[in-house]
Structures are given as C-alpha cells and as structure tokens.
Amino acid sequence: MNYSISDLEQLSGVQSHTIRIWEQRYNALKPTRTDGNTRLYDDIQLVRLLNIVSLNQSGLKISKICSLSDQDVDLLLEKEIQPASNPTKYDYYVTQLIKFGLAYDETSFETLLSSCIGKSGILETYKNIIYPILVRLGLMWRKDNICPAQEHFLSNIIRRKIYTAIDFLTxxxxxxxxxxxxxxxxxxxxxxxxxxxxxxxxxxxxxxxxxxxxxxxxxxxxxxxxxxxxxxxxxxxxxxxxxxxxxxxxxxxxxxxxxxxxxxxxxxxxxxxxxxxxxxxxxxxxxxxxxxxxxxx
Structure with a gap:
C-alpha cells in the first residue's frame, strides 16, 4: 500500500515538515516519486517512520536513531516495550500499536495492549492509548487513511478487550x-x-x-x-x-x-x-x- 506524506503525518503524529527535514538531514526515509514529483511511501517506509518516532519518544535523538541498523532498532524497541504506567510513555505505545496493527501482527498488538490494560486499567488505557490510536487511524473521524481490512482488524481486537472489561463488571x-x-x-x-x-x-x-x-x-x-x-x-x-x-x-x-x-x-x-x-x-x-x-x- 502507498501512503502520501500527509498520511504519514496522520499515522505517526509527526508534522509533514518535520518528516521532510528528517529525510533531508538524516536520510530517515527513502520515498519514491510520482511523475509530478509527489512523495510516495510504502509499508516498509511507514514502519520505519513509526519505529523512529517510537524511539524518539523514548528519549533517543533522531540523528542517533537514523544511524542505527534495522536490527539495532528492533532490539531497542523490544527493550523499551514495558506495560504503560508512565504518562510520558503513552505516545510510544500508541505508535507501536499502530505499527503492529497496520502489519496485522495480532500477537504483538494484543500482547502489548493487554499489558497496558493490566498495568493502567481499561479506563486510562482507553483515554491515553486506544482513543489516540482511533483518532490517528481515522476510525473516529472517517478520513479513510487505511484500508478496510486494517480497519476491521484493529477494531475487532479493541472490541474484544472492551467486551472482556464489560464482562468483568457486575x-x-x-x-x-x-x-x-x-x-x-x-x-x-x-x-x-x-x-x-x-x-x-x-x-x-x-x-x-x-x-x-x-x-x-x-x-x-x-x-x-x-x-x-x-x-x-x-x-x-x-x-x-x-x-x-x-x-x-x-x-x-x-x-x-x-x-x-x-x-x-x-x-x-x-x-x-x-x-x-x-x-x-x-x-x-x-x-x-x-x-x-x-x-x-
């Protein structure tokens, strides 16, 4: 699937202007170009951006992140993923969950979301993680940024978690x-x-x-x-x-x-x-x- 730079802005939470600067200064992404010189990004580039944003949210400098190999990035991400309890970490989990969802990685998505709910509770997780995910993906406002299959995939996992929380209530x-x-x-x-x-x-x-x-x-x-x-x-x-x-x-x-x-x-x-x-x-x-x-x- 191809994405415009405005799609990347919506999905990552990073402004288009900043994405362009990261490309020019740090070779962060390598978009293709249309005949009209419009940037286009594939799934690999989108995942790379989401990983870069996640590590930047965890405190690493952009220059350092962009100099790392994909393998080193993955190792750092695994080290950073812990159940969310620190409010400053919420954006990190939002970005990682979006990455897992767009890749149809159900195991990683559900494991991380369950960890967040277990640590912070369903109410705080919804406010600070689930709701921002839905807004970024356009599921709340219908901007049609993602394909219907991804939309249903993500929504169904989130629904299961909410149903489970409802079932526990008396x-x-x-x-x-x-x-x-x-x-x-x-x-x-x-x-x-x-x-x-x-x-x-x-x-x-x-x-x-x-x-x-x-x-x-x-x-x-x-x-x-x-x-x-x-x-x-x-x-x-x-x-x-x-x-x-x-x-x-x-x-x-x-x-x-x-x-x-x-x-x-x-x-x-x-x-x-x-x-x-x-x-x-x-x-x-x-x-x-x-x-x-x-x-x-």
Missing part, C-alpha cells in the same frame, strides 16, 4: 436507578466508542440497553415504547449534509420526547444543529463522565 443493583439506551444511526457502524461508553455507564452502576450499530429509528421508538428509558446516547460521526443531520435530530427528538439525549461525534456538524434543551453535546470523555454524574443526581 451491575450494582442498589445504584442502578437510571436506564440508558445506546445506539448508532443506521448509517453508522464504528461502535468502539459506543462500547466504551457502555463500559463507563455499567462501571458507574447504570443499567444499559445496548442496541449497537446501524439501528433504524423505528427500533429506537419500539424500545422507548416498551421500556422506561431515562437517557439516550448516540454518536453521529459520519459527514452528512446539515439538512439531513437536522432532520434526523428532529425525528429523534420527537420519538424521545422529554428523555435526555446525549450526543457526540463530528462536532463540525453537530454544533450547527438546532437542538432542544434536553440534548447534551459532549466533546470529550471527561465531559461525558461529567454528564453521567449530573444524571445520577
């Missing part, structure tokens, strides 16, 4: 006074964020009715007709015309009535939508956690 019946319904619209399928919201809610003692991805509004209405729902949570991540998004919100508000609705996703669109007072928008995990605390009062 619902605290004495505090389960609120019922949340979670779903994605019928044109949305990336449910990792929604799954983690389920984990947070259950860990906080709430009852959750999880409908998952691609849910028609008719199904949402049926649940509301059959069960007392206190809060609805859904994400609108895909880019869509403002008129289409507004129509969807209007229809959902009509179905939900006075039920509190919690909404996140593509804020570029969401912030332009006209909503009633019972819709609460949130931009971050911290805001969502605060919303949960407010609804528990």
């Amino acid at each position: 619902l605290k019946q004495t505090t389960a006074t609120k019922t949340w319904m979670l779903f994605l619209p019928e044109d949305e399928e990336h449910d990792v964020g929604l799954l983690f919201a389920q984990y947070i809610l259950k860990a906080s003692g709430h009852k959750v009715i999880y409908l998952g991805a691609k849910v028609p509004l008719d199904s949402v209405k049926r649940v509301i007709d059959d069960v007392k729902i206190d809060n609805v949570l859904f994400f609108m991540v895909k880019l869509r015309p403002l008129k289409t998004a507004q129509t969807y919100i209007d229809n959902l508000q009509e179905i939900c009535g006075k039920i509190d609705i919690h909404l996140a996703g593509n804020m570029q669109t969401i912030n332009q939508i006209t909503t009633s007072s019972n819709i609460k928008k949130f931009n971050s995990l911290e805001e969502f956690e605060n919303n949960i605390k407010d609804t528990s009062k």
